[in-house]
Amino acid sequence: MTTLAFYGGVNEIGGNIIFLEDRGTSLLVDFGKSFEQYRKFFNEFHRPNSFRDYWELGLVPRLNVYREDLMKIQGEEKPAATIVSHSHIDHCGYLPFLHPDIKIFCSGQTYKGIKAFEMVSKKSFDTEMTSYTETYDPERKIIFRNMKFPKPTKKDPNREPMYYRTMLQEKIPPKPVERKFERRTKFSIDSIECELYGVDHSIPDACGCIIYTSDATIGYTGDIRFHGPNANKSFYFVERLKEERPDILITEGTRLDEETTLTEEDVRWQSEEIVKSAKGVVFIDFQYRDIYRLNTFKKVAEATGRTLLTSKKHATYWKYFEDYYPHILDNVALFHRRAKTRMRGRAPELEHVSDEEIRSHPERYLIHLTFNDFGKLIDLSPLKGAVMISSVSEPYNEEEEIEAQRIENWLKYFNIQKHHLHSSGHLSGPDFEWMVREVKPKIIFPLHTTQENSIKMKEMFPSQVKCLNLGEKFEMKKGLLNYM
Numbered sequence: 001m002t003t004l005a006f007y008g009g010v011n012e013i014g015g016n017i018i019f020l021e022d023r024g025t026s027l028l029v030d031f032g033k034s035f036e037q038y039r040k041f042f043n044e045f046h047r048p049n050s051f052r053d054y055w056e057l058g059l060v061p062r063l064n065v066y067r068e069d070l071m072k073i074q075g076e077e078k079p080a081a082t083i084v085s086h087s088h089i090d091h092c093g094y095l096p097f098l099h100p101d102i103k104i105f106c107s108g109q110t111y112k113g114i115k116a117f118e119m120v121s122k123k124s125f126d127t128e129m130t131s132y133t134e135t136y137d138p139e140r141k142i143i144f145r146n147m148k149f150p151k152p153t154k155k156d157p158n159r160e161p162m163y164y165r166t167m168l169q170e171k172i173p174p175k176p177v178e179r180k181f182e183r184r185t186k187f188s189i190d191s192i193e194c195e196l197y198g199v200d201h202s203i204p205d206a207c208g209c210i211i212y213t214s215d216a217t218i219g220y221t222g223d224i225r226f227h228g229p230n231a232n233k234s235f236y237f238v239e240r241l242k243e244e245r246p247d248i249l250i251t252e253g254t255r256l257d258e259e260t261t262l263t264e265e266d267v268r269w270q271s272e273e274i275v276k277s278a279k280g281v282v283f284i285d286f287q288y289r290d291i292y293r294l295n296t297f298k299k300v301a302e303a304t305g306r307t308l309l310t311s312k313k314h315a316t317y318w319k320y321f322e323d324y325y326p327h328i329l330d331n332v333a334l335f336h337r338r339a340k341t342r343m344r345g346r347a348p349e350l351e352h353v354s355d356e357e358i359r360s361h362p363e364r365y366l367i368h369l370t371f372n373d374f375g376k377l378i379d380l381s382p383l384k385g386a387v388m389i390s391s392v393s394e395p396y397n398e399e400e401e402i403e404a405q406r407i408e409n410w411l412k413y414f415n416i417q418k419h420h421l422h423s424s425g426h427l428s429g430p431d432f433e434w435m436v437r438e439v440k441p442k443i444i445f446p447l448h449t450t451q452e453n454s455i456k457m458k459e460m461f462p463s464q465v466k467c468l469n470l471g472e473k474f475e476m477k478k479g480l481l482n483y484m
Contacts, residue, residue: 001022001023001214001475001477002022002213002214002215003022003474004248004474004476005019005471006447006468006471006472007470008034008061008470009032009034009090009448010447010469010470011454011470012037012448013090013448014032014033014036014090015032015033015034015036015037016029016030017031018030018250018447019061019063020211022191023191023213023214024077025191025192026077027079027081027189027192028102029220030084030222031065031091031098032088032093033089033090034059035090036397037058037059039397039399041059050135051071051125061471063076063079064078065078065079065097065098065099067099067100067134078099080102081102081104081105081189082098082105083106083194083196084104085106085110085196085206085209085220085222085223086201086205086223087110087113087114087116087203087205087289088203088289091222092114095114096125096128096129097126100180101180102180103182104179104180105182105194105196106182106205107183107185108183109204110207111181112320112324113203113204114130115129115130116345119316119317119320119343119344119345120314120343120345121344123344130178130179130181131179132176132179133176133177149161185207192213193211193212194210194212195209195210195240196209197209197236197237197240198233198237199222199233199234200225200226200227200228200229200231200232200234201222201425201426202228202289202290202292202423203290203291204292204321207222208220208222208224210246213476216247216476217244217247218246218248218250219246219250221252222252223254223425223448224237224251224426224427225425225426225427225431226431227428228264229264229292241438241439242438242439245439246441247442247476247481248441248444248476248481249436249439249444249445250444251436251445252426252446252447252448252449253453253454253457254424254448254449255426256429256453257429257452257456258424258429259429259430261422264292264296264423266421267296267391267422268296268299268300270421271284271296271391272304274387274421275366275389276304278363278385278386279384279385280363280384280385280386280387281386281387282306282365282387282388282389283367283386283388283389283416284366284368284391285371285390285407286368286392287392288368288370291318291325291328293423294328295325297368297391300366301331302331306364306366307331307353307366308332308367309333309353309358309365310332310333310367311335311337312334313343314368315334315347315350316343316347318332319347319348320345329348329350333352334350334351336352336354336379337376355380362383362386371406371407374407383414387417388411389420390407390418390420390421390422391420391421392422393425429456432460436464442481443464444461444465445466445468446468454467466481
């Protein structure tokens with residue numbers, strides 16, 4: 001008998017957590033952070049102080065999967081493994097809390113993405129993904145009593161102590177614990193077998209998977225699209241799903257209400273036209289983890305005779321992918337950042353371009369500038385004829401709308417003309433419908449989508465789609481689904 005439970009990603013974008021059990025063996029499929037729930041209590045400046053904050057506020061599920069130095073839970077058996085579809089935080093952000101005995105299965109490139117993100121993040125208990133330091137109380141001191149003073153010296157080795165002193169010393173931090181990453185795309189865990197397949201998404205390590213249990217074949221799309229540079233991977237994954245005829249398809253539906261989107265090539269050619277006609281400096285805003293978008297703007301820079309400038313943090317992240325993309329840092333240089341960059345990784349040795357040089361020759365540069373670095377606009381002013389190409393998704397929630405308005409305020413103040421060109425990392429409504437008609441699953445579980453889009457899925461395929469509730473469990477026996 002196979003059971004499925006959903007502890008994250010239900011009626012929201014991201015935070016996927018799936019719990020699967022078969023014949024006494026259990027595993028997690030993704031262990032993602034829900035930004036929607038997190039933002040109800042915290043923001044950039046008010047962060048959790050410990051794992052207890054996550055636990056008490058219900059931000060993590062009540063499962064026996066956590067490190068013993070964070071939370072001891074009696075009774076339930078720990079899962080044998082976690083499968084990670086890709087390295088976006090809404091799919092793997094809670095790995096820092098995972099018990100070290102639980103193996104983590106992912107592709108080699110997903111591991112690289114997790115490691116790279118860890119190395120450009122400020123060290124904290126909730127960013128230690130590949131290794132971690134057990135919690136300890138730094139206020140708890142080691143006491144050395146009755147220490148003799150003054151001590152003998154070379155000149156006076158026979159000096160007698162005149163008094164005794166009690167000394168306190170901070171406890172030495174424990175050694176880091178390495179997590180058990182299994183970088184494989186085909187593996188078995190007792191009665192459960194799994195195959196990972198690369199798919200097209202806005203990060204190059206994205207995978208979907210097919211899971212085989214004693215009573216069901218389960219397909220999981222992770223995050224997927226069919227209009228990007230690796231669309232052929234997504235089409236191949238659909239072919240494999242067609243061959244296996246899964247009993248269950250767990251699928252995202254982030255953009256179910258949208259019919260079209262720009263492709264990466266559309267972004268490239270339209271950006272080139274904007275940059276060619278620009279009379280001053282051109283700023284670009286895109287998610288630094290999107291290597292495809294980086295490649296797009298590198299081509300734009302090359303075609304228009306410009307050098308792409310970025311921050312030390314972003315260049316450090318890109319450096320970790322040189323094994324896969326040997327020329328990733330070609331024609332890339334660094335601008336001087338106002339604030340000190342706090343990260344664990346070592347920055348690549350690249351040319352630094354001064355503010356004076358940028359002001360003197362703005363036509364030579366394409367500047368990758370995210371909102372956190374908008375203070376750079378002050379350093380580079382006056383900005384005559386400046387242009388901003390915004391290549392990020394539209395805001396999903398109130399907080400993102402507020403930040404988008406702040407960006408508009410900056411651009412308006414400095415009289416910077418804005419163009420929005422973005423290719424989404426998610427499949428559209430027509431693509432979802434095509435995929436389902438191709439695969440023909442018996443049951444569809446919507447995940448990583450809004451409640452409204454789940455209802456739309458139900459309207460498209462009323463007999464197949466089962467809308468979910470958080471924590472809801474299902475039992476699968478010989479291909480038949482029962483609610484628990």
